[in-house]
Amino acid sequence: MTASRRQFLTGRVAKPAPEFRPPWTSELRLAQHCTACGDCAPACPEGIIEIKDGRPRIRLNGAACSFCGACATACTAGAFDRDQPEPWPVRVEVGPSCLLAAGIACQLCTDACDSAALRIDLRVRPVGAIRIDAAACTGCGACLAVCPGAALQLRDDRLTQRGT
Ligand code: SF4
Ligand code: SF4
Ligand code: SF4
Structure with missing residues (x-):
């Protein structure tokens, strides 16, 4: 899927990745x-x-x-x-451009995570929502690489604590 196609589907533009x-x-x-x-x-x-x-x-x-x-x-x-x-104290976050939020089925990130830090909560209609186990996430970034919605980003708690 091209970036413009993703943006059409999600209505959003991917944010630049933070520096770690x-x-x-x-x-x-x-x-x-x-x-x-x-x-x-x-x-x-x-x-x-x-x-x-x-x-x-x-x-x-x-x-x-x-x-x-x-x-x-x-x-x-x-x-x-x-x-x-x-x-490192780096954890993943999921943003609103996740395809699930647009009603499009996807589980590429859960499949990519060797740490089982991501799962789909199928109680959320119509196709579920991603839930994150922050304690299990290593911040490896493998899920970011496969996300067609550019919905995932990593957060470094040290940067957040400094407000930068
Ligand atoms: S950053 Fe790595 S450990 Fe964390 S959810 Fe993504 S794939 Fe799993
Ligand atoms: S893949 Fe290995 S060498 Fe590269 S940043 Fe991670 S730990 Fe360091
Ligand atoms: S890979 Fe991206 S679009 Fe697909 S479910 Fe995960 S966060 Fe959502």
């Missing part, structure tokens, strides 16, 4: 340790790290993070902390 730092790091840790060497970017097998303004950021571009840890391993400057409890 790679897993196991943070703005503060990067400020303290990152030397802008760029070693983490080519180490990523998914190609989702790019260096901008001297700092690594995640650009999913239709891919997903596998949490392989290659970025953290490649960094010799101590900018990643593999001992933190979870890779």
Whole structure:
């Protein structure tokens, strides 16, 4: 389905994806340790790290993070902390451009989620609605890649807390 077809069906235009730092790091840790060497970017097998303004950021571009840890391993400057409890506080959100909201059956995101963080609530008429188990979501981004409605986005709680 083309973007214009999606927009016709949903009446909405996809928002640009927010920028995230790679897993196991943070703005503060990067400020303290990152030397802008760029070693983490080519180490990523998914190609989702790019260096901008001297700092690594995640650009999913239709891919997903596998949490392989290659970025953290490649960094010799101590900018990643593999001992933190979870890779990142990133969770998925579903927006109003979900095809289900337009009465069009779809379950591509639930099929794509290996963490079973998404399900369809069939009690919602006529074709259901997506429900998110935020505790199960790893923020990998796999569901974003398959959504024909461009309805899914990731939210980084650290950014939300800072109001940026
Ligand atoms: S954990 Fe792996 S897939 Fe995820 S950003 Fe790092 S290198 Fe890329
Ligand atoms: S971001 Fe990953 S874990 Fe979270 S709902 Fe999407 S596919 Fe599932
Ligand atoms: S893949 Fe997108 S359009 Fe389809 S059910 Fe999931 S959020 Fe809705």
